[in-house]
Amino acid sequence: MDTLTPMLRQYQEIKARHDNSILFFRLGDFYEMFGDDARRASSILDVVLTSRDAGKSGRIPMCGIPYHASEAYISKLIKAGLKVAICEQVEDPALAKGIVKREVIRVVTSGTYIDEASFESRYLIAINFTDKLSALAFTDTASGTIQTNEYATLQSLVEAISKIPVYECIYPQAQETQVKEIFKHPLLRAKNITLSPFEDWCFTSDIAKTSLKEHFHTHTLRGFGIEDMPLAISASGALLEYLKQMHKQPIRHLHKIALYADAEHAFISPAACYGLELEGLLAAIDHTLTSLGKRKLKEWLYHPLKSKEEIIKRQRAVTLLRENPHVCQELGKLLQNTPDIEKSISRISCGTGSARDLMALRLTLLKQPDIEKTLRALKSENGLFHLEDVPQIRGLLAKAISPTIPLSHPEGNIIAQGYHEELDGLRDIRENGKNWLKNLQEQEIKRTGIHSLKIGYNQVFGYYIEISKSNLTRVPQDYIRRQTLTNGERYITPELKEFEEKILTAEGKILQIERRLIEEIFKIILDSSEKLSVFSSCLARLHSLYSLGILSVTSGYSLPEINDGFVIDIKDGRHPVVEKSISEPFIANDTLLDTDTNHLIILTGPNMAGKSTYIRQTAILVILAQMGSYIPSTSASIGIVDKIFTRIGAHDEITKGQSTFMVEMSETAGILNNLSERSLVILDEIGRGTSTFDGLSLAWAISEFLAKRKVRALFATHFHELTALSEEFPGVKNCNVSVKEWNDEIIFLHKIVPGGTDDSYGIYVAKLAGIPKEVVKRAEGILTRLELSGNLQEKITNRLPAENQLLLFTRDKNSIAEEIKNEINDLDINALTPIQALNTLHTLKKKIESNEP
Ligand SMILES: Nc1ncnc2c1ncn2[C@@H]1O[C@H](COP(=O)(O)OP(=O)(O)OP(=O)(O)O)[C@@H](O)[C@H]1O
Numbered sequence: 001m002d003t004l005t006p007m008l009r010q011y012q013e014i015k016a017r018h019d020n021s022i023l024f025f026r027l028g029d030f031y032e033m034f035g036d037d038a039r040r041a042s043s044i045l046d047v048v049l050t051s052r053d054a055g056k057s058g059r060i061p062m063c064g065i066p067y068h069a070s071e072a073y074i075s076k077l078i079k080a081g082l083k084v085a086i087c088e089q090v091e092d093p094a095l096a097k098g099i100v101k102r103e104v105i106r107v108v109t110s111g112t113y114i115d116e117a118s119f120e121s122r123y124l125i126a127i128n129f130t131d132k133l134s135a136l137a138f139t140d141t142a143s144g145t146i147q148t149n150e151y152a153t154l155q156s157l158v159e160a161i162s163k164i165p166v167y168e169c170i171y172p173q174a175q176e177t178q179v180k181e182i183f184k185h186p187l188l189r190a191k192n193i194t195l196s197p198f199e200d201w202c203f204t205s206d207i208a209k210t211s212l213k214e215h216f217h218t219h220t221l222r223g224f225g226i227e228d229m230p231l232a233i234s235a236s237g238a239l240l241e242y243l244k245q246m247h248k249q250p251i252r253h254l255h256k257i258a259l260y261a262d263a264e265h266a267f268i269s270p271a272a273c274y275g276l277e278l279e280g281l282l283a284a285i286d287h288t289l290t291s292l293g294k295r296k297l298k299e300w301l302y303h304p305l306k307s308k309e310e311i312i313k314r315q316r317a318v319t320l321l322r323e324n325p326h327v328c329q330e331l332g333k334l335l336q337n338t339p340d341i342e343k344s345i346s347r348i349s350c351g352t353g354s355a356r357d358l359m360a361l362r363l364t365l366l367k368q369p370d371i372e373k374t375l376r377a378l379k380s381e382n383g384l385f386h387l388e389d390v391p392q393i394r395g396l397l398a399k400a401i402s403p404t405i406p407l408s409h410p411e412g413n414i415i416a417q418g419y420h421e422e423l424d425g426l427r428d429i430r431e432n433g434k435n436w437l438k439n440l441q442e443q444e445i446k447r448t449g450i451h452s453l454k455i456g457y458n459q460v461f462g463y464y465i466e467i468s469k470s471n472l473t474r475v476p477q478d479y480i481r482r483q484t485l486t487n488g489e490r491y492i493t494p495e496l497k498e499f500e501e502k503i504l505t506a507e508g509k510i511l512q513i514e515r516r517l518i519e520e521i522f523k524i525i526l527d528s529s530e531k532l533s534v535f536s537s538c539l540a541r542l543h544s545l546y547s548l549g550i551l552s553v554t555s556g557y558s559l560p561e562i563n564d565g566f567v568i569d570i571k572d573g574r575h576p577v578v579e580k581s582i583s584e585p586f587i588a589n590d591t592l593l594d595t596d597t598n599h600l601i602i603l604t605g606p607n608m609a610g611k612s613t614y615i616r617q618t619a620i621l622v623i624l625a626q627m628g629s630y631i632p633s634t635s636a637s638i639g640i641v642d643k644i645f646t647r648i649g650a651h652d653e654i655t656k657g658q659s660t661f662m663v664e665m666s667e668t669a670g671i672l673n674n675l676s677e678r679s680l681v682i683l684d685e686i687g688r689g690t691s692t693f694d695g696l697s698l699a700w701a702i703s704e705f706l707a708k709r710k711v712r713a714l715f716a717t718h719f720h721e722l723t724a725l726s727e728e729f730p731g732v733k734n735c736n737v738s739v740k741e742w743n744d745e746i747i748f749l750h751k752i753v754p755g756g757t758d759d760s761y762g763i764y765v766a767k768l769a770g771i772p773k774e775v776v777k778r779a780e781g782i783l784t785r786l787e788l789s790g791n792l793q794e795k796i797t798n799r800l801p802a803e804n805q806l807l808l809f810t811r812d813k814n815s816i817a818e819e820i821k822n823e824i825n826d827l828d829i830n831a832l833t834p835i836q837a838l839n840t841l842h843t844l845k846k847k848i849e850s851n852e853p
């Protein structure tokens with residue numbers, strides 16, 4: 001290290017404290033990276049890798065990026081899974097003795113990064129666990145709340161994590177091994193979460209409690225409902241500590257801890273979120289105009305309501321907007337182009353607030369009165385239309401922040417004219433210096449009567465008044481001589497000196513005063529961050545309601561009736577996403593489910609008929625209804641659902657690496673173990689990932705279980721044998737999707753009709769998909785033989801062992817093999833000519849081919 005240049009020695013010292021981050025080392029107008037950092041970053045960022053003289057130890061790899069464009073580079077590194085420590089010069093280079101002092105001012109990590117490009121939340125979570133209990137705490141950089149809860153099993157912890165858009169997870173270093181194990185779970189593996197071990201002491205519950213109480217200025221945590229949850233407290237405390245350490249700031253916008261209460265919402269299992277393609281559904285129903293609104297709508301979709309009153313309250317608000325299209329339109333205009341103020345508030349709180357954030361807040365807050373006025377036209381008492389007002393901050397920003405900040409060079413132009421007298425004066429000088437001098441010149445000419453009096457400027461003496469020789473007698477007393485020329489004298493006056501002082505320092509002072517004022521404003525904003533956060537969540541809610549209002553006027557949408565009963569009765573329901581994506585008309589279908597005589601629908605039907613579409617559509621319409629939305633149907637009545645489970649095949653793709661069947665069965669186990677009487681279960685082809693007999697037996701047993709529990713369930717299956725269940729259980733109903741056979745062709749009618757079916761038409765679909773003719777033909781042959789070989793359904797209903805079935809095929813094959821074996825045994829190889837040998841081989845091959853099933 002001694003052989004390094006002093007600057008690189010400073011670099012090494014700082015780097016040693018941040019060895020798990022890429023260190024951005026500020027050098028003039030650049031952030032430089034050295035050594036391994038430079039090697040890694042240059043390839044990710046696509047910048048040139050050079051090297052720098054490192055003193056006696058030779059040269060060291062280096063690359064750099066201009067500081068003013070750093071955001072884009074930071075974003076790339078974060079998305080590549082790295083952390084970035086930003087090291088700034090913390091003293092004025094002009095005043096520094098020796099090497100300029102440098103410090104890391106913040107560390108950007110995956111979970112603390114505020115992503116401008118995406119509307120999504122980026123959550124950071126902390127987890128902690130003991131033998132008996134586990135806890136998580138999480139926060140989104142853009143919201144002001146830490147949410148936390150404890151879980152009795154690791155499985156529930158995993159499920160909770162899998163439902164949150166987590167980017168980074170911190171945990172006690174000592175639990176590294178267990179944590180790595182947990183994140184191998186199929187539900188988490190695909191999420192690519194950055195794992196950041198964190199100091200164990202931060203997870204000590206006493207320390208955590210003290211630091212939380214300090215942060216929230218409270219004596220107890222009782223008000224947050226987590227006083228008696230030491231593990232949740234420790235996770236929350238560690239989370240806060242981590243944020244403080246990364247941002248090197250007190251994170252003032254975090255203003256509360258809330259119990260992560262999933263109890264208020266219908267639970268959509270993680271597999272269901274995926275299987276029902278909620279992401280695509282969101283895109284199909286989204287009419288929000290900003291990221292703030294879109295985040296809220298997504299939250300509503302993933303967290304449907306469970307209380308009848310609350311759903312109806314939302315429905316009423318949406319209906320009111322639907323019935324007042326002018327108001328709705330006006331509201332849309334006002335909400336449009338509102339910036340993401342949640343992100344602005346948190347940036348200010350994390351010490352990275354900028355002119356843009358102040359402008360965003362100003363612009364948004366100023367809309368408040370207009371939005372309020374627009375909503376008043378609805379004459380509604382509905383609390384959902386409430387918009388929190390923050391008049392002081394609004395007034396302050398309206399007065400203090402300039403409405404037109406040039407964002408390319410905001411410095412010195414952020415504070416509005418008329419807010420600060422001294423600043424106005426300085427700007428005046430900066431902008432009107434010439435005018436002022438002209439005025440002074442005129443004034444002095446008048447005062448002295450010297451018409452040739454001139455004001456000028458030079459580098460050495462600054463501003464001066466020049467008087468020619470012939471007029472020297474008329475020079476006033478207060479003029480101070482500075483310089484003698486051949487044909488005159490140059491003077492200054494206190495007034496001119498003061499002006500000079502002012503104009504030369506104006507720019508510096510403008511920046512200084514402005515910085516001070518902005519700091520003050522930031523502080524006032526943070527003092528009100530709680531109210532501001534209420535304001536922004538009201539705004540987001542209005543936006544979401546607006547979006548549902550627009551959706552409600554889509555043709556063919558109706559308002560479902562919501563009740564506390566158990567009947568789901570949908571007339572002419574349609575799948576909102578499939579309906580949009582196909583060119584031919586979508587065939588509407590009814591759904592009737594209850595917990596009495598119609599609770600398990602066994603849906604059979606050919607491939608491509610629309611089974612999956614239909615069963616998913618039912619779940620999707622229930623979710624939409626419970627989020628307060630209108631739904632694609634002519635009418636519907638929904639008995640509230642509290643949990644939605646699905647087991648849908650498509651899930652396999654994202655869980656590569658784990659056996660398909662294993663995933664299927666563990667998901668199914670999750671469903672069966674967590675059912676409640678209000679659940680809705682959607683099963684798509686359970687049991688297809690194993691041998692037919694295993695699969696069928698499992699599907700049968702699972703259906704029986706559901707049938708006995710009288711849970712509302714839809715089961716799409718190719719096991720026609722299951723239709724026999726309806727004979728045993730009166731609540732089980734068979735339905736199938738009708739098709740029409742016509743001239744060797746099959747027409748899919750997509751209509752759900754009562755009764756089971758035997759036909760699969762799988763081979764027909766294969767033909768449609770372009771499978772070669774010879775393969776299709778061969779498959780048809782095989783199918784015929786299989787169909788002749790016995791009736792599986794009979795075997796199951798009569799509880800006969802299925803082994804006989806297997807013997808049917810095997811005996812056949814074996815007898816041919818036996819025959820051929822004997823023939824070969826009888827051959828005298830020495831007596832055969834080559835031609836004879838070939839012929840014999842040919843005959844044997846023929847025999848095998850003609851006997852193959
Ligand atoms: N009600 C409907 N109206 C119009 N088209 C539909 C309808 N339902 C489904 N379809 C069309 O049929 C296609 C296949 O539907 P789906 O995947 O639901 O069939 P499936 O019966 O589950 O087939 P498989 O047995 O192969 O899984 C859909 O992609 C859609 O284009």
Ligand SMILES: [Mg+2]
Pocket residue numbers: 611612613684716
């Ligand atoms: Mg299907």
